[in-house]
Amino acid sequence: MSALRGRDPVVAAPERLTRPGRLSPSDVLRLGLLGVRTRRLRATLSALGISIGIATLVLVTGIPASSQRALNDQLSALGTNMLRGVPQPGQDPPVVLPDAADRMAARIGPVTATGQVANTHTLVHRSDLTDPHDGLGLTVLASGNGLLAAVNGRVQAGKFLDASTDRLPTAVLGHEAAARLGVTGLAPGGPRPQILVGTEWFTVIGILDPLPLAPDLDRSVLVGWEAAKKILGFDGHPTVVYVKAREDAIEAVASVLPATLNPQLPGLVQVSRPSDALAAKRATDSAFSSLFLGLAGVALLVGGIGVANTMYISVLERRAEIGLRRALGASRGQVRGQFLTESVVLSLLGGVAGTGIGVLATAGYAVYEGWRPVIPLAVLGAGVGGAVVIGMVAGVYPSVRAARLTPTEALATA
Secondary structure, three states, X not given: OHHHHHOOHHHHHHHHHOOOOOOXXXXXXXXXXXXXXXXXHHHHHHHHHHHHHHHHHHHHHHHXXXXXXXXXXXXXXXXXXXXXXXXXXXXXXXXXXOOOHHHHHHOOOOXXXXXXXXXXXXXXXXXXXXXXOOOOOXXXXXXXXXXXXXXXXXXXXXXXXXXXXXOOOEEEEOHHHHHHOOOOOOOOOOOOOEEEEOOEEEEEEEEEOOOOOOHHHHHEEEEEHHHHHHHOOOOOOOOEEEEEEOHHHHHHHHHHHHHHHOOOOHHHEEEOOOOHHHHHHHHHHHHHHHHHHHHHXXXXXXXXXXXXXXXXXXXXXXXHHHHHHHHOOOOHHHHHHHHHHHHHHHHHHHHHXXXXXXXXXXXXXXXXXXXXXXXXXXXXXHHHHHHHHHHHXXXXXXXXXHHHOXXXXXXXXX
16 A cells, blocks of 8 residues: 555645746746836836936947047048158268159058159249249159159149159149149140240149148149159159058058168168157047046946836835745746846847937937047947846846745735
8 A cells, every 4th residue: 555655646746736837938038028018118217217328328439439530530631640751861972762762662561652752953934934043932843653642632623643644744733833833723624734844845734732741742843753754854763752651550660661762771761750640649549448438337337227226126016926926836036037037128128229329319410510420339239238238237136136035925015
């Protein structure tokens, strides 16, 4: 009888009834969404709190980043990435650079553009009726085709020198040179004015805008490199080499540029140091980075406190529900999972909404100020990912508190 009683299913049944059923991840998610669906106003207000925090995070990083980009563009226009190499003056015999100095400098890895000019020591005149000894204070320079890109120059009218005009008697005038020579503009399709360079007539094919990075070129008449050698007797050695490189490598380029331009006598080549604006730009970048971290931390902290407070109040409001679930066999782990999932869902919804609001607000403000909108991708990831992490952290204590309530305690205090 004892053996049969040991196999009696009535005896084993109570042990099986005390074991709570296992919930699948989808069941836990449905339980977590229960509070969101049944208390929509409270859920909306809770998600609104975290969305404001995340939107603030995107705003306080996106707007300064857009402003920083606009400031960096202005500083870059001051030549933060440009170097200028010239032969050491006062040497006997004079130091000369090789004809292909700009192409040699272009082989340096971080270099993005090069150009070169050379003084032809030729006078320029409006016509053959003016004083032959009056050059109007202008300089006639032989120019490489890549000069315009190297000095951030722009053509005001016409076009710049290129391979098709390199050997022809054509000229491009600097902004001040055009005014002194009386060339006020170039009519599209109309006849091009001519100027007398030395004893030869050159056709003006372009006028440049003012060049803040190379103001000496504003008072210059630029002619093709090969035309200068063939027509003006130019010896082919550049007197100034302009180099534009990546800002993060500008010091490294400056250190190797003398040996590149004059491998035999690198000590006789002067290289201008990077613009002081580069130091200001780097200091600005550092200051903005610190500001981003500080403001982002505050925004996330405020959002996290809001979610934690909301979930704590939710536990107090739903003690009857917790007690009933525990009385029906729900384990503490299942109760913890329910409230932790609800916290993460609320934070995720708020994070997605806040990120979208922040992006739209940042773009609108940047366009209003005339800036290019800049929103770091890391901020977008931090907006959604940070919201999930905040929901997990903020929901830990409320979920643990809910799980610790016994059925009798929860029902008695409900």
